[in-house]
Each structure stands twice: as C-alpha cells, then as structure tokens.
Amino acid sequence: MTSTTPRPSGGLPVRLLLIVLAATLLDALASLQIARASLGWLPVPASTAAPYVDQLFQLEVGIGAFIFLGCSGFVLWAVLFNRAEKYDESDGLPIEGNTKLEITWTLIPFVIVMVLAYQAIHVSETLSALGPKAKYDLEGGSNPVSVEQLDPIRNYGPIQVISRQWNWEFIYPNGVRSSELHLPIDQRANFQLSSEDVIHGFYVPAFRLKQDIIPGSVISYSITPTREGRYRLRDSQFSGAYFSQNQTDVVVQSQEAFAAWLEQAARNPLVPGLSPATQLYQDRLSKGDKGWATVKPAPPPLVNDPGIPDAPHEA
Amino acid sequence: MTSTNYDPRVLKALHPVPGAPDNWKRFFTFNTDAKVIGIQYIALALFFLLVGGLLAMVMRGELITPPADLVDPTVYNGLYTMHGTVMLFLFLFPILNGFNNLLIPTMIGAPDMAFPKVNAAAFWIVPVFGVVLLASFFVPGGPASAGWWSYPPVSIQNPLGHFINGEFLWILAVALSGVSSIMGAVNFVTTIIRMRAPGMGFFRMPVFVWTAWAAQTLQLIGLPALTGGAIMLLFDLSFGTSFFRPEGGGDPVLYQHFFWFYSHPAVYVMVLPVFGIFSELITVYSRKPLFGYKFVALASFVITFLGLIVWVHHMFYSGTPQWMRNIFIVTTMLIAVPTGVKVFAWLGTLWGGKIRLTTPMLFVLGGLVNFILGGITGIMLGTAPVDIHVGNTYFVVAHFHYVIFNTIGFGIFAGIYHWFPKFTGRMYYEGLGKVHFLLTFIGATLNWLPLHWAGLYGMPRRVASYDPEFAIWNVVASIGAFMVGVAAIPFILNIVSSWARGAKAPPNPWNAIGLEWLLPSPPPAENFEDDVPTVISAPYGYGLGQPLVEDEEYYVRRALEA
Numbered sequence: 001m002t003s004t005t006p007r008p009s010g011g012l013p014v015r016l017l018l019i020v021l022a023a024t025l026l027d028a029l030a031s032l033q034i035a036r037a038s039l040g041w042l043p044v045p046a047s048t049a050a051p052y053v054d055q056l057f058q059l060e061v062g063i064g065a066f067i068f069l070g071c072s073g074f075v076l077w078a079v080l081f082n083r084a085e086k087y088d089e090s091d092g093l094p095i096e097g098n099t100k101l102e103i104t105w106t107l108i109p110f111v112i113v114m115v116l117a118y119q120a121i122h123v124s125e126t127l128s129a130l131g132p133k134a135k136y137d138l139e140g141g142s143n144p145v146s147v148e149q150l151d152p153i154r155n156y157g158p159i160q161v162i163s164r165q166w167n168w169e170f171i172y173p174n175g176v177r178s179s180e181l182h183l184p185i186d187q188r189a190n191f192q193l194s195s196e197d198v199i200h201g202f203y204v205p206a207f208r209l210k211q212d213i214i215p216g217s218v219i220s221y222s223i224t225p226t227r228e229g230r231y232r233l234r235d236s237q238f239s240g241a242y243f244s245q246n247q248t249d250v251v252v253q254s255q256e257a258f259a260a261w262l263e264q265a266a267r268n269p270l271v272p273g274l275s276p277a278t279q280l281y282q283d284r285l286s287k288g289d290k291g292w293a294t295v296k297p298a299p300p301p302l303v304n305d306p307g308i309p310d311a312p313h314e315a
Numbered sequence: 316m317t318s319t320n321y322d323p324r325v326l327k328a329l330h331p332v333p334g335a336p337d338n339w340k341r342f343f344t345f346n347t348d349a350k351v352i353g354i355q356y357i358a359l360a361l362f363f364l365l366v367g368g369l370l371a372m373v374m375r376g377e378l379i380t381p382p383a384d385l386v387d388p389t390v391y392n393g394l395y396t397m398h399g400t401v402m403l404f405l406f407l408f409p410i411l412n413g414f415n416n417l418l419i420p421t422m423i424g425a426p427d428m429a430f431p432k433v434n435a436a437a438f439w440i441v442p443v444f445g446v447v448l449l450a451s452f453f454v455p456g457g458p459a460s461a462g463w464w465s466y467p468p469v470s471i472q473n474p475l476g477h478f479i480n481g482e483f484l485w486i487l488a489v490a491l492s493g494v495s496s497i498m499g500a501v502n503f504v505t506t507i508i509r510m511r512a513p514g515m516g517f518f519r520m521p522v523f524v525w526t527a528w529a530a531q532t533l534q535l536i537g538l539p540a541l542t543g544g545a546i547m548l549l550f551d552l553s554f555g556t557s558f559f560r561p562e563g564g565g566d567p568v569l570y571q572h573f574f575w576f577y578s579h580p581a582v583y584v585m586v587l588p589v590f591g592i593f594s595e596l597i598t599v600y601s602r603k604p605l606f607g608y609k610f611v612a613l614a615s616f617v618i619t620f621l622g623l624i625v626w627v628h629h630m631f632y633s634g635t636p637q638w639m640r641n642i643f644i645v646t647t648m649l650i651a652v653p654t655g656v657k658v659f660a661w662l663g664t665l666w667g668g669k670i671r672l673t674t675p676m677l678f679v680l681g682g683l684v685n686f687i688l689g690g691i692t693g694i695m696l697g698t699a700p701v702d703i704h705v706g707n708t709y710f711v712v713a714h715f716h717y718v719i720f721n722t723i724g725f726g727i728f729a730g731i732y733h734w735f736p737k738f739t740g741r742m743y744y745e746g747l748g749k750v751h752f753l754l755t756f757i758g759a760t761l762n763w764l765p766l767h768w769a770g771l772y773g774m775p776r777r778v779a780s781y782d783p784e785f786a787i788w789n790v791v792a793s794i795g796a797f798m799v800g801v802a803a804i805p806f807i808l809n810i811v812s813s814w815a816r817g818a819k820a821p822p823n824p825w826n827a828i829g830l831e832w833l834l835p836s837p838p839p840a841e842n843f844e845d846d847v848p849t850v851i852s853a854p855y856g857y858g859l860g861q862p863l864v865e866d867e868e869y870y871v872r873r874a875l876e877a
Contacts, residue, residue, distance in 0.1 A: 205773025216561025291387030292457025
C-alpha cells in the first residue's frame with residue numbers, strides 16, 4: 001500500500017470516503033470515551049460552580065480529543081502510507097491548495113470556538129462568584145471592612161478572609177476567628193477577601209473556584225458549597241518563600257453542625273493559629289539561616305479554632 | 316601559523332573564510348557578518364539552554380518527592396525564576412534571532428542585514444545581560460525569586476534591603492534584553508521590507524520570512540510596554556516610588572497589564588518562526604508545495620493582530636470584571652482560527668507526499684503533534700470558567716511546556732539539523748540525530764503529559780513542596796525530565812563532532828527549493844554578492860518543474876564549484 005493517487009479513476013473516492021467515514025466514527029467514539037473519563041480527572045465537585053465548570057471542561061475535552069486524535073491519526077497515516085521508498089527522489093503530488101477546503105477549515109474552527117466562547121461566557125455569568133472590588137487607603141487609616149460591598153443574595157456572611165505571608169485567617173460575622181474555613185452546606189457564603197502583604201490566590205480545587213487577593217483592595221466573592229467534607233484551600237498565586245506551605249482546609253458541614261461549631265468556637269480562648277511557615281522558618285534559623293533571602297513569616301493569627309492540620313482531606 | 320595559501324588580508328577579514336586557519340576566533344569578535352552573528356547567537360543560546368536545563372534538573376530533583384527536602388524553598392524559588400528567565404531571554408529569543416540572522420538574508424538574497432553594526436551590537440548585549448543575570452546568583456540574598464512574571468508586591472519586597480539585589484539585576488537584565496530585541500527587530504523588519512532579491516514580491520517570500528516579519532512586528536509593538544513596566548518596577552524596588560505599591564496608592568494589577576501586554580505576544584514571537592520552520596521543512600521532506608501558501612503566509616499577521624488583544628486571559632482570576640473576561644474569551648478563542656489554518660495546511664501538505672523521516676522531519680512531526688495538544692489545552696485555558704479552576708496550576712505548566720519546549724524547542728532542533736549543512740558546510744550524523752529525537756520525544760512526553768492531571772487535580776504551579784496525592788505524576792515527570800537532560804548528550808556529540816570532522820556538505824543536500832540552497836555551503840560573506848538571482852516563481856515549487864530563479868543552472872553550478 002504505497003501512496004495512491006485518488007483523483008484519476010472514478011472508483012477510488014468511494015473507498016476513500018468510506019475510510020474517512022470509518023476513521024471519523026472511530027475518532028468520535030474514542031473522543032466520547034475520553035470525555036466520559038475526563039470527569040474523573042477532577043477533584044470531587046463540592047460547590048454549585050463545579051457542575052458547570054465540569055460540563056464545560058468535558059465538552060472541551062471531547063472536542064479537543066476529537067481534533068487531536070483526528071489530526072495526529074492523520075499524521076500517523078501519512079507517515080505510514082506516504083513514505084518515500086529508500087532511493088525514491090521523486091516529488092509528491094504538486095497540489096498547491098484548494099480554496100474551498102481552506103475556507104471550510106477556517107469556518108468550521110471558527111464556529112467551534114465561537115460556540116465554546118458562548119458557552120464559556122454563559123457559564124461564567126451563571127457562576128457570578130466574583131463581586132465588586134473596592135480599593136482602600138492602606139496608609140490613611142481606612143480598613144477593609146469600611147469599604148466592603150456585600151453580596152446582596154448571600155445566605156451567610158460576610159466572612160473576612162485575610163491572607164498573609166504565610167497563613168490564612170477567617171473571621172465570621174459573630175467574631176469567631178479560625179485557621180480553617182468552616183462553611184454551612186447549601187448556603188451562598190459571601191467572603192471579603194483581603195491581603196496584608198502581597199498577592200495571594202484563594203483556591204479551593206473542589207469548588208473549582210479561584211480568586212487572586214490584591215493588597216489594597218477588598219474583593220467580594222461568593223461560593224455555595226454543596227457537599228460535606230474536608231477540602232484543601234491553597235494559595236494559588238506565588239507569594240514568596242513559603243508559598244507552597246500556605247494552605248489550609250475548608251470544612252463544609254451540615255447547617256446544624258456548622259451552627260454548633262460556631263457556638264463552640266465562640267467559647268474557645270484565642271490560641272495561635274495554623275502557620276506551618278513559622279515552624280519551617282524557625283528550623284531554618286536554627287540551622288544557621290542558610291538559603292536565599294526571605295521576609296520573615298507573619299506571626300500566626302490568634303484564633304478560636306486552630307483546626308486539625310493533619311486531618312485527611314478529600315481533595 | 317604556517318598557512319601561506321591565504322592572502323593576509325583574507326585572514327584579517329571580519330567574516331569566516333572556508334578553510335582558513337583560526338576561523339573560530341572570528342566568532343569571538345564584533346563581527347558584522349549576519350552568518351557569523353547567527354552562529355554566535357545559536358552557540359550562546361545553546362550554552363544557556365544547558366544552564367536553564369541544569370536548573371530544571373535540580374527543580375525536578377526537588378519535586379520528585381512531596382516535601383521540600385533537596386533545597387531550601389527560597390532556593391527553589393530562585394531556581395524556577397531563573398530557569399524561566401534563562402530559557403526565555405537567553406535561550407529562546409537569542410536562538411530564534413540566530414535563525415533570523417542566518418536565514419533572512421540568505422532566503423531573500425540579501426548580502427547582509429540592513430544595519431550590520433546594529434545587528435552585531437544587538438547580539439553583544441546578550442552575553443552582557445547573560446553575565447548580569449548569572450551574577451545575580453552570587454549577590455547577597457540570591458537571585459530574583461518572584462517568578463519570571465515578577466509580580467509586585469512580592470517581587471519588590473527586598474528582604475535584605477541592599478540596593479544591588481537579585482531582583483535589581485533581574486530587571487536590569489530584562490530591560491537590556493528588551494533593548495537588544497528592539498534593535499534586532501528594527502533590523503529584521505527593515506531587511507525584509509527593503510532588501511529582497513529582484514522578483515521576490517511578498518507572495519514569493521518563504522513562509523519563514525513571513526513569520527519572522529510577523530513576529531518581529533510584535534516585538535516592536537509589544538516590547539515598549541514590558542520595558543516601561545520593568546522600569547516602573549525598578550523605580551518601585553529601588554527608588555521608593557509607588558507605581559504598583561498599594562501602600563502608596565499604586566495598583567499591583569496595573570503591572571500585570573503591562574507585563575502581559577507584551578508577554579503574551581512574546582509566545583507568538585517565539586512560535587511564529589517555528590511555524591515558519593515547520594512550513595519550510597514539511598514541504599522539503601514531503602516533496603510537495605505548501606498547501607495554501609498564501610493563507611499560511613497571511614495567517615501569520617492575523618496571529619500578530621489577535622496576539623495583541625488577548626493578554627487579559629492571563630488575568631481572569633486577578634479580579635477582572637465580567638465584561639472584560641467576556642471580550643478576552645472571544646479574542647482568545649479567535650486566535651485558534653488562523654492557527655488552525657496553518658495546522659491544516661501542514662496536514663494537507665503531508666497528504667500524498669513522499670515523506671522522508673530524516674532527523675529534522677521527525678522533530679517537525681513530533682513538534683506538530685505536540686503543538687496540536689498544546690493548542691487545544693490553550694483553548695481550554697482561554698475559556699474563563701475552566702481557567703479559573705486550572706489557572707496557576709500545573710495544567711498551565713504542562714500546557715506552556717507543550718508549546719514552548721515540545722513545539723518551539725522541537726522546531727528549533729529541527730531547524731538546527733536542517734540548516735546545519737548549509738551554514739557549517741558539514742553533514743550531521745543521522746543516527747545520533749535520531750537517538751536525540753527519540754530520547755527527547757519520550758522524555759518530554761513523560762515529563763509534561765502527566766502534569767496535566769496534577770494540575771486538573773489542583774496542584775498549584777511554583778510550589779517547592781506539595782501534598783502526597785500529587786506524587787505519582789511528579790515522579791513520572793522527573794524521570795521524563797532527566798531523560799530530556801540525557802538527550803543533550805547525543806545532540807552535543809553530534810553537533811561538535813560533525814562540525815569538526817563530518818562529511819563535507821554539498822550546496823543542496825536535501826534537494827530543497829529556496830535561495831539559500833543556491834548558495835555554496837557555507838555561503839560566502841556577502842551571499843550572492845553582486846550576482847543576486849531574479850526570482851520568478853513562488854516558493855516550494857516541488858513537483859511543479861518550474862525553476863525558482865532565472866538562470867537557475869548557472870547558480871547551481873556556481874555553488875558547486877565554489
């Protein structure tokens with residue numbers, strides 16, 4: 001089966017069409033399987049945003065797999081069947097192009113990406129996790145709370161989320177402070193995100209949501225958790241030496257358990273909260289402060305509930 | 316020196332003379348011959364590829380286990396920052412400028428660049444800022460360690476308070492790199508517009524020249540934004556201004572706009588010439604004309620235009636309002652269209668060809684398949700809701716390494732092998748080349764494919780340590796990375812030994828169509844000198860049986876006799 005010239009004889013295009021049809025079908029089936037499997041590549045979905053994001057992701061994986069398999073299958077096919085024999089110095093078919101084909105493969109991708117863009121905008125607007133951002137004057141004595149803009153459709157909050165190099169602090173409306181973020185299930189919780197030093201990223205993979213926290217601004221952000229469990233909250237925007245240690249957990253509880261926790265925590269005395277970087281920095285100092293320069297970690301915040309650092313998380 | 320065969324004036328000439336003794340010394344001088352400068356760029360860039368690669372090896376060593384146990388986290392941060400900076404500013408940009416220097420004049424039949432001295436000066440800035448950047452490893456406090464984005468405020472924290480610090484030297488190096496690139500860009504664009512051979516209209520230019528032109532246009536438009544941003548950052552760091560410092564009323568997000576306005580197009584600056592290399596090589600090794608040449612050529616400038624209006628997709632999670640996200644989702648999606656035109660054109664060119672799987676063709680096909688994957692993940696990242704989940708995770712790291720190494724890197728290797736005989740006058744060893752390809756392809760796939768899943772599962776990028784659930788992907792990735800490192804050995808061996816003692820290369824070893832193949836290997840200093848051929852056909856006329864230039868036999872004979 002060396003390269004055949006499909007044009008001259010009338011019988012060949014039928015066979016070619018059949019091959020193309022069979023290949024397309026095979027490609028479609030394989031892509032469908034890959035798209036089905038793709039939901040398993042993501043952490044457990046635990047917020048109202050997750051199903052939307054996952055569906056869009058799945059759609060993109062499906063289309064992407066179809067294109068990738070189709071194109072690389074074609075390359076493989078060409079390499080297998082259009083190879084020149086060892087001493088064959090001749091040229092291939094001198095086809096210089098085909099305007100109709102060019103227009104087709106400009107229009108089809110255009111339609112595909114516009115459908116994706118429409119879907120993406122639609123999902124993005126449905127999620128509406130991001131509220132307004134308000135700047136405050138760091139030096140002039142104003143503080144994040146003075147400029148905060150609450151989410152009018154929240155069920156719970158606002159929870160002040162304060163990020164630092166390198167720890168997290170959460171302050172609930174009743175004044176309770178914690179190192180782990182506790183949330184009641186199925187309630188749209190509103191956060192007021194602020195940073196005391198550099199940019200941090202508020203990222204809970206199980207929620208599929210991420211928002212950078214900009215020093216000098218307060219960002220109103222809302223999430224509705226839908227699944228009880230313990231999930232990782234990670235700093236996703238590089239924030240200096242102990243960036244990778246700047247993680248904690250989100251604990252999603254039933255509304256009763258959450259209320260009980262809040263009540264219990266209010267009675268707890270304030271203790272230093274979770275701050276793994278503090279310990280690591282102490283270790284470094286005791287070993288002679290080797291390594292390259294870093295700012296000192298901010299002292300651990302005083303909280304009512306320092307959390308359970310070693311508890312297993314689901315995602 | 317015993318050689319008396321050469322006129323002493325020849326030995327003092329600025330350009331290398333084939334066979335003359337001590338030719339190599341010319342590569343260490345302020346030489347104005349574009350071909351010498353091209354090789355200078357490429358050799359220096361390959362040195363920095365080793366430096367950047369070595370940094371990556373240490374990083375992958377650190378990341379093979381979850382805790383930060385091999386190096387201190389501060390050291391890891393410095394390593395990843397320098398890895399990115401070295402690879403972009405000291406490997407990729409310089410090596411592509413090396414290709415521009417070698418290929419633009421020879422492909423368009425110009426004797427040299429429009430501004431040879433500016434050209435040489437642009438090159439010599441590269442080792443200068445290379446030294447500045449490497450020196451930053453040795454200043455108190457270590458090198459810059461805020462990533463190659465260098466986002467404030469973390470980049471301007473300056474813990475030790477010294478005036479000369481790693482970040483200071485980093486900004487200086489990046490600004491110098493910008494100056495060098497702008498000088499290069501002015502030169503390349505002028506040369507392409509003004510110095511083409513008679514008869515070479517725009518639609519008779521090889522696609523590499525089109526893509527270089529489109530890419531260098533982006534440099535001219537985009538670089539001033541980055542350089543401006545870098546200078547403001549330097550002032551914030553060293554002179555107490557508050558362009559980006561929130562304490563003084565500055566806005567850190569403003570920097571991100573300056574940065575990405577250039578640094579997103581920068582990817583196109585790098586990938587466009589590689590699209591050019593793909594177009595040149597796929598035609599030669601399939602023995603077919605480029606499918607839809609005009610579409611492919613014009614698509615380069617469509618990419619240039621769209622490339623300038625997509626930068627906010629790097630900032631979907633920075634607090635950008637919904638309307639802004641929507642606009643940049645659409646523009647980002649659109650860029651898939653001209654890119655798709657190119658990919659389909661290459662596939663159309665392969666169709667019914669007489670494919671020869673030489674080392675350069677293997678790198679092209681490997682790079683093409685990798686690019687399709689990297690392009691698809693790029694589209695996924697352009698849709699804001701998915702980006703908000705996977706942005707700043709290893710999914711992005713996997714995506715851009717698929718583009719930057721597995722596509723651009725592969726294209727560069729392909730180009731080096733393909734034009735090696737032309738500019739050194741020696742043939743490379745095919746066997747070693749294939750070993751290099753296999754190790755690189757398998758290593759790169761093991762390295763970056765699994766990291767997509769780490770990212771989807773929520774592993775942030777830039778971490779020195781990570782949760783144990785990500786370990787499996789990282790172990791495979793590290794093994795792959797070490798393989799890519801090992802692949803450097805057959806490559807270096809091949810280049811060094813074939814340059815020293817490889818078989819002499821004929822003028823046109825690949826039976827390729829193009830002005831550069833009508834020149835002797837290596838071409839003389841002034842290329843065609845006073846005898847520039849008149850171009851009478853479009854490029855890539857494989858199988859069409861038309862000569863490319865008037866009196867083609869004369870030029871072929873002349874090259875053989877030289």
